[in-house]
């Protein structure tokens with residue numbers, strides 16, 4: 367298994383372990399036995415083999431780090447920064463059956479701990495994506511998760527049918543955080559029955575379905591239950607939170623979508639995502655769960671996995687640093703070594719075994 371090791375960090379890690387070993391040797395020569403023991407233990411830990419493999423329901427992944435839909439392009443745009451073949455999977459921008467223009471600019475707005483976006487699901491449609499972007503991703507050895515969206519239930523079915531038989535697509539993420547034009551543009555994800563219908567329609571893709579849910583609901587387990595009943599084998603938690611920004615001087619909307627507002631992402635929403643993962647793990651112990659929302663480093667990923675996520679996706683962090691997903695992966699490997707974790711999947715849901723333990 368290859369891992370995406372950012373160069374400088376690799377050199378840093380090597381220096382650190384060489385230093386630890388040299389330190390241990392020096393102390394051993396002075397006859398300082400307890401520290402010698404510690405030095406050797408640290409060296410052993412730094413070189414211990416780590417199994418980063420995981421599975422999201424029936425889908426086996428080489429490691430739990432994926433890109434989040436819409437934050438890593440439609441295809442191989444991040445390839446200049448990240449070895450896409452080293453990631454668990456690349457989740458691409460949500461695709462509709464037909465090309466879709468998205469919202470007017472401006473589409474992004476920084477916030478104190480993240481950002482607002484109103485991209486509006488711009489895309490060239492499944493067919494062109496299959497011809498152009500998918501081929502490029504597969505050439506680079508990426509494991510691909512396609513994401514689909516629609517404005518009507520039948521749109522999901524059409525997009526799913528167009529994806530059927532796509533080589534290298536291991537799962538379809540069903541993005542239900544989109545306005546349902548047949549229900550006064552209420553989001554599919556805000557209604558258990560609409561989520562059920564959209565997911566059921568997506569089974570036409572013929573690959574495992576992951577339902578990507580919205581956090582803007584009173585009880586996410588109710589929507590999650592409907593998605594699983596309809597045939598999803600995994601939950602992707604969460605999409606952006608509804609947000610808005612207004613210019614205090616001009617009094618106008620900051621985003622081109624105007625009164626429709628945008629979606630908040632980044633570190634500000636991580637606790638919301640952790641809670642959603644936690645509660646859904648309790649409600650659905652056997653479901654695959656992918657945590658997404660504000661993951662910027664390995665420790666964030668570990669938190670998400672301890673809450674119950676089998677895997678994680680890195681989104682907004684890639685805007686600040688396009689190598690973010692590779693760095694999270696590298697950091698997870700290092701975290702496991704330093705903490706004596708031989709199989710990363712062993713920590714999934716560990717907080718639930720902690721029972722009533724509190725700080």
Ligand SMILES: Cc1cc2nc3c(=O)[nH]c(=O)nc-3n(C[C@H](O)[C@H](O)[C@H](O)COP(=O)(O)O)c2cc1C
Pocket residue numbers: 434435436437459460483485487513541578604605606630631632633635658659660661679680681682683
């Ligand atoms: C610019 C932008 C575009 C996004 N586009 C999509 C999309 O097409 N489909 C989707 O399911 N989620 C989309 N998302 C949501 C992300 O995949 C992710 O769920 C959310 O941003 C939370 O993760 P983060 O805090 O790591 O970014 C988008 C997010 C951003 C910031």
